[in-house]
Every structure is written in C-alpha cells, then in structure tokens.
Amino acid sequence: MELRDEIVEKLRNLEIALNSSKIQTLMENEKDSAIKEAFVRERTDIIVARVKLENAILEQISIRLKQLEPDIKAGIKDLENEAKKLKSTIEFMSIINRVTGLLAKVFLII
Amino acid sequence: MPKQTHKAVIFITVLITFLSGCRSTDEYKRLAEAGTKYADAVDSLLDTAGDIRINATSEQLLKDDRIQNRSIDDYIKLSQLDVERLQILSELRTHNQLLKRYFERLQELATSKAPEQAQSEIGGIVDNLNTVGNKLRGSSLVSNNEVFKGVTGFIISSQIRGALREELEKRNKTIDLELITQRELLDALGKSIKQDVELIQIAQEQRLVINPLVQTAPVSNGDTWITTRRTVLTMQKNVSQLASASMAMNNFRDVFKAFVEGRTESDRINTLLTDIESFVAIVTTLK
Numbered sequence: 041m042e043l044r045d046e047i048v049e050k051l052r053n054l055e056i057a058l059n060s061s062k063i064q065t066l067m068e069n070e071k072d073s074a075i076k077e078a079f080v081r082e083r084t085d086i087i088v089a090r091v092k093l094e095n096a097i098l099e100q101i102s103i104r105l106k107q108l109e110p111d112i113k114a115g116i117k118d119l120e121n122e123a124k125k126l127k128s129t130i131e132f133m134s135i136i137n138r139v140t141g142l143l144a145k146v147f148l149i150i
Numbered sequence: 151m152p153k154q155t156h157k158a159v160i161f162i163t164v165l166i167t168f169l170s171g172c173r174s175t176d177e178y179k180r181l182a183e184a185g186t187k188y189a190d191a192v193d194s195l196l197d198t199a200g201d202i203r204i205n206a207t208s209e210q211l212l213k214d215d216r217i218q219n220r221s222i223d224d225y226i227k228l229s230q231l232d233v234e235r236l237q238i239l240s241e242l243r244t245h246n247q248l249l250k251r252y253f254e255r256l257q258e259l260a261t262s263k264a265p266e267q268a269q270s271e272i273g274g275i276v277d278n279l280n281t282v283g284n285k286l287r288g289s290s291l292v293s294n295n296e297v298f299k300g301v302t303g304f305i306i307s308s309q310i311r312g313a314l315r316e317e318l319e320k321r322n323k324t325i326d327l328e329l330i331t332q333r334e335l336l337d338a339l340g341k342s343i344k345q346d347v348e349l350i351q352i353a354q355e356q357r358l359v360i361n362p363l364v365q366t367a368p369v370s371n372g373d374t375w376i377t378t379r380r381t382v383l384t385m386q387k388n389v390s391q392l393a394s395a396s397m398a399m400n401n402f403r404d405v406f407k408a409f410v411e412g413r414t415e416s417d418r419i420n421t422l423l424t425d426i427e428s429f430v431a432i433v434t435t436l437k
Contacts, residue, residue, distance in 0.1 A: 098342075119255035137275045
C-alpha cells in the first residue's frame with residue numbers, strides 16, 4: 041500500500057471515530073463553547089484532508105484516462121469509416137440493381 | 151454456374167474466412183454489448199458517488215450545527231469539497247461517454263444489416279440479368295441465384311469481421327490500459343463511497359432513529375420509524391454488495407484481453423453481462 045493510501049485510510053478511521061454517536065452526543069452536551077469550537081474545527085480539518093486526498097487520487101486517474109482519449113477517438117473514427125464504406129458498397133449495389141432492373145424492363149418491352 | 155466458378159467461389163470464401171479470423175460476428179456483438187453496458191454501469195456509479203458525497207456533507211453540516219452554530223465560511227469550507235469532487239466526477243463521466251461511444255460503434259458494426267442488404271441487392275441484380283439473358287439467348291445468365299446471394303452476404307459479413315478484428319488488434323493496448331485504469335477508478339470510488347455511506351449511516355441513525363426515540367414524547371409514527379431504522383441499518387449491506395459487484399466488473403478487462411487473444415468462451419461474456427446488471431442494480435439501491 042502506498043503512503044498516500046495509508047494516510048487516507050488512517051484519516052477515514054479517525055473520521056468515523058470522531059463522528060460516532062457517543063462522541064457526537066458528548067460534544068452536543070458539552071458546556072464549554074471553546075471545546076465545542078475546537079472539536080468541530082479539528083473534525084472538519086480531518087474531513088477536508090480525507091476528501092482532498094481522495095479528490096487528488098481521482099484527479100490523477102482522470103488525467104491518465106484522458107491521455108488515452110486520442111487513440112479511442114481514432115478508433116471511433118476508424119469504425120465510423122468502416123460503416124461508411126459498407127454503406128457505400130450497399131448503395132453501389134443498389135444502383136447496379138436499379139440499372140439492371142431498367143435494362144430488364146427495356147428488354148421485356150422489345 | 152460452371153463447376154470451375156463454383157470452386158473459385160468456395161476458395162475465395164475459405165480464404166476470406168481465414169483472413170477475417172475465426173470469431174463470429176455474434177461474438178463481437180456480445181463483447182461490444184458488454185463494453186457498452188460496462189460504460190453505462192460505471193457512469194451510473196459516478197453519478198451515485200456524487201449524490202452520496204453531497205449527502206455525506208449535508209449530514210456532516212447538520213451534525214456540526216447540533217454542536218455549534220455554523221457560519222457561511224464553515225459551510226463553504228465543506229461544500230467546496232463537494233464542488234471539486236463533482237467536477238472530477240463530471241470529467242470522468244465525459245471520458246466514460248467516449249469509451250461508451252467506442253463500444254457502441256463496435257456494436258453497430260457487429261450488428262450491421264449490410265450482409266442481408268447486400269444479399270437482397272445481389273438477388274435483384276441476378277434476377278434482372280437472368281431476365282435479360284432469357285430474352286437474348288433463351289436461358290438464364292446465372293443458374294443459381296441462391297449461391298450468389300449466399301456468397302455476397304458471406305463476403306460482406308467477413309469484411310465486417312475482418313474490420314472488427316483489425317480494430318481490436320489496433321486498439322488492444324489502449325483499451326487494456328483503459329480497463330486497468332478503470333479498475334483503479336472503481337477501487338478508489340468504492341472506498342470513498344464506503345466511507346461516505348458509513349458516515350451517512352452513523353448520522354442518520356442518530357438523527358432519524360436515536361433522537362426521536364430518546365425524546366420525552368413517544369415516537370409519533372411507529373411504522374415509519376421501524377422502516378427508517380431498517381433502511382439506515384442495512385445501508386452497509388448494500389456497500390458490501392457493491393464491493394463484490396465491483397470485483398465482478400473488474401473481470402471485463404480479463405474477458406476483453408482473452409477475447410482479443412482468441413481465448414474467450416461465450417459463457418464468460420454471458421456471466422460478465424449478468425454481473426454488470428447486478429452491479430447497476432446495487433448502485434441504484436445506494437442512491
């Protein structure tokens with residue numbers, strides 16, 4: 041496990057512990073507003089750190105995926121070209137069909 | 151049709167079969183279908199991940215507020231993280247749409263009606279030529295219409311298979327790297343969702359289950375309270391299911407790789423399709 045992943049995991053565990061019903065109730069009933077303020081600030085800092093690290097991990101994955109986009113786009117283009125080629129072949133055959141159809145009609149009239 | 155022409159047609163058919171690879175168009179179709187569904191499933195997960203993140207922050211803000219009144223700056227500090235996350239998820243969804251388009255184009259080519267259309271057109275051409283032949287020399291120019299139709303359809307079908315095979319061979323490394331990176335994405339998202347759902351569960355158990363219960367007045371609607379409690383307590387079960395479903399989704403890379411290397415059995419693609427459907431169902435329950 042990478043150091044970054046280890047840190048995120050530790051922050052997650054800490055975040056869960058600080059959000060437990062027991063601690064929440066304790067802080068809600070705390071009389072000293074300075075303690076309350078300090079607790080919420082510290083807890084928020086841990087949340088911010090955890091989510092920021094997760095965002096950084098996702099951002100890095102996103103950047104790596106984006107690097108593959110030109111080749112995927114080229115693949116889409118190639119497949120579309122192939123579909124166009126097939127369409128042209130069918131259209132060409134359709135024209136031949138119509139031309140020979142007219143020819144057959146002419147011969148039937150003669 | 152003269153015998154030698156028959157032989158030539160059979161030879162060309164065999165040659166084309168060899169050149170276009172042994173996979174049937176149906177196998178390509180199902181691989182492409184799996185790819186499209188996979189991209190849809192990831193999209194659904196990205197969407198759900200955003201919603202869960204927002205809900206987790208909302209619960210957090212309410213929890214903080216119960217301890218001490220919150221300021222606008224306190225709100226922005228947490229809310230800004232969601233905005234950043236949503237931006238990243240949006241970028242990932244845009245990329246995912248591109249991957250979906252790729253598999254859709256593969257699927258379109260694999261399900262093309264061109265072979266049938268070509269058969270129909272060639273059938274018409276042969277009929278017309280025979281009409282002319284009968285008029286000119288009293289006999290058909292082409293004796294076996296069905297052979298011509300069959301060979302034409304086969305040639306077009308082989309052309310499609312050849313193009314599909316060539317495309318996968320050309321893009322093999324990119325798609326493989328894409329799917330390896332997607333595994334990391336599923337893992338990272340899964341861990342983040344697990345954390346957020348756990349926090350939401352703790353917060354909702356307190357807010358919706360414990361607080362109404364410990365108040366002096368009795369719980370007003372017992373049935374609603376019971377349902378809420380069950381929903382809240384089973385949230386983690388859905389997250390555990392998501393983890394196993396994600397692992398099944400990860401099989402797509404192995405299936406794709408095996409397919410390109412000519413090793414995939416049809417059953418594996420079928421299993422994958424079922425796994426993807428289960429994954430989407432679980433993601434939907436998390437919303």
